[in-house]
Amino acid sequence: MQITSKFTVAVHILACIDIFDGQMRVTSDFLSGSTGVNAVIVRGVLGQLRNAGIVETRQGSGGAHLAKALDEITLYDIYKAVDCVDDEGLFHFHENPNADCPVGRNIHKAMDGRLEAAQAALENELKSTTLAQVVADTRKIIDEE
Amino acid sequence: MQITSKFTVAVHILACIDIFDGQMRVTSDFLSGSTGVNAVIVRGVLGQLRNAGIVETRQGSGGAHLAKALDEITLYDIYKAVDCVDDEGLFHFHENPNADCPVGRNIHKAMDGRLEAAQAALENELKSTTLAQVVADTRKIIDEE
DNA sequence: AAAGTTGAAACAGAAATGTTTACAACTTTA
DNA sequence: TAAAGTTGTAAACATTTCTGTTTCAACTTT
Numbered sequence: 001m002q003i004t005s006k007f008t009v010a011v012h013i014l015a016c017i018d019i020f021d022g023q024m025r026v027t028s029d030f031l032s033g034s035t036g037v038n039a040v041i042v043r044g045v046l047g048q049l050r051n052a053g054i055v056e057t058r059q060g061s062g063g064a065h066l067a068k069a070l071d072e073i074t075l076y077d078i079y080k081a082v083d084c085v086d087d088e089g090l091f092h093f094h095e096n097p098n099a100d101c102p103v104g105r106n107i108h109k110a111m112d113g114r115l116e117a118a119q120a121a122l123e124n125e126l127k128s129t130t131l132a133q134v135v136a137d138t139r140k141i142i143d144e145e
Numbered sequence: 146m147q148i149t150s151k152f153t154v155a156v157h158i159l160a161c162i163d164i165f166d167g168q169m170r171v172t173s174d175f176l177s178g179s180t181g182v183n184a185v186i187v188r189g190v191l192g193q194l195r196n197a198g199i200v201e202t203r204q205g206s207g208g209a210h211l212a213k214a215l216d217e218i219t220l221y222d223i224y225k226a227v228d229c230v231d232d233e234g235l236f237h238f239h240e241n242p243n244a245d246c247p248v249g250r251n252i253h254k255a256m257d258g259r260l261e262a263a264q265a266a267l268e269n270e271l272k273s274t275t276l277a278q279v280v281a282d283t284r285k286i287i288d289e290e
Numbered sequence: 291a292a293a294g295t296t297g298a299a300a301c302a303g304a305a306a307t308g309t310t311t312a313c314a315a316c317t318t319t320a
Numbered sequence: 321t322a323a324a325g326t327t328g329t330a331a332a333c334a335t336t337t338c339t340g341t342t343t344c345a346a347c348t349t350t
Contacts, residue, residue, distance in 0.1 A: 001148050001229055001337090002237035004307075008260075009239050012252045019248055027326065034249045036241030038309060043327065059327045060317030075259065085146055092147035094154050096181030102287045103164055104179045107157045110283040114220065115153075118270040125266040129259050138255040142247045146306090149338075172295065183340050188296065204296045205348030 006082040009037050010045050014073070015135050017055065017064050025063040045082060052081035071132035079126050090119040151227040154180050155190050159218070160280050162200065162209050170208040190227060197226035216277035224271050235264040 012035050017026050024030070028046060032039035046064055049055045054073055057064045066073075079085075093111075097104035157180050162171050169175070173191060177184035191209055194200045199218055202209045211218075224230075238256075242249035 001146070001235075002231075002233065003146050003235055005237040005239040006308095008236060008252075008256065011256060012239070012242065012248065015252055015255075016246075016248050025326095029326080034243050034246040035239055036243055036249070037239055040310075040329090041308070043329085047328070057327070058317080059315060060325080062317090062326045075263075088147065090146075090148055091153060092150040094150040094157070094180055094182055097157065098179050098181055101161075101179040102290075103157065103161050103283060104181070106283050106286040106290075107153075107160055109286055110160075110279055111153065111156060114274050114279065117274075118220075118267050121270040122263050122267040125263040129262075134255055134259065138248060138251050141251040141254055145247075145251075151338095170295095174295085185298090185341070186339070188298090192297070202296070203348080204346060205294080207295045207348090 003079075003084045004082065005037075006041070006045055006048075007079055007084050009035050009041070010049060010078045010082050011075070011131070011134060013042065013045060013064075014049070014054070014066070014078070014131055015138055017066055018070060018131075018135050019139070021063075021065055027062040027064075031064075048081050048083070049078070052077065054078070054081060069132075070135055071130045073131040074127050075129045075131070075134070076123055076126035078131075079123070085119075089115065090122070091115045148224075148229045149227065150182075151186075151190050151193075152224055152229050154182050154186070155194060155223045155227050156220070156276070156279060158187065158190060158209075159194070159199070159211070159223070159276055160283055162211055163215060163276075163280050164284070166208075166210055172207040172209075176209075193226050193228070194223070197222065199223070199226060214277075215280055216275045218276040219272050220274045220276070220279070221268055221271035223276075224268070230264075234260065235267070236260045 013031050016031055016034050020026050020030075028039045028042045031042045031046075035042065046055060046057055050057055053067055054077060055064050056067045093108055097107060099105045158176050161176055161179050165171050165175075173184045173187045176187045176191075180187065191200060191202055195202055195212075198212055199222060200209050201212045238253055242252060244250045
């Protein structure tokens, strides 16, 4: 089980937009080249980021741009934007526990709070990190090369 | 994306073993009935729990038993036992970032620490919860019915 | 010896995910 | 206005992952 790579692709895309915008047109084709991911997938991710208000894109005129400052975009915003987890939650409960069994009938309720707490711990950590930090680290590594 | 339901099935199974052991033989067939999950899947989960030293089962003689005290089993132990996440980690990095692009070449390194921290936050939360707590809650809910 | 059970492998089906192809809608440039 | 380049999106296809099913050998108890 792994969280969809669209998440890391999205971060990669946003880092590219920040670093290359102004120098060149950051098209889905260019981003496909940098990420190694199909241009249609890139456009899909860009669409989700656009719906979340994180980037701006327009038909015809190529080139994506950030819609927010880097330090106003957290990893959690991106994680939500690309739908890493659905409304069911991170953990998948088995669907048909036996209601005639006292355990089967109640285990879901007994676990729910714990599972939500675990998911919240993950998400809070993502909320505490901004793209500004990730891009700063990336630039630093590039400069040190 | 969701963590395999084998995790909640495993917790359900362990709760059943604790609650019904002594009263009846807790066989894979019985557990299949309580969880609503195929008996072969149940035996698979029991096998993983046995490998992790959490339960004891034997061929021929039916009936699973706990191999540890309830308060010595954390949700993390179960999560590891049933292989919720593999060695690659919870997050899935896209495989072919372009090494000719400064971002593509370095984004992985720039993100890794952050992703590991997020995964650790989830796992630490699971480590802080024992089966004893979950079963106590389950018994409490049963008693209040 | 018979009945019940676990362990494990092989196969099938379903569901989720990712890829590719195709094309209409749009913008810019010449 | 025409051409070229780009985005948005749908549809078809392929791949992967998860779950269920079947089958049977090995084992234990009665």
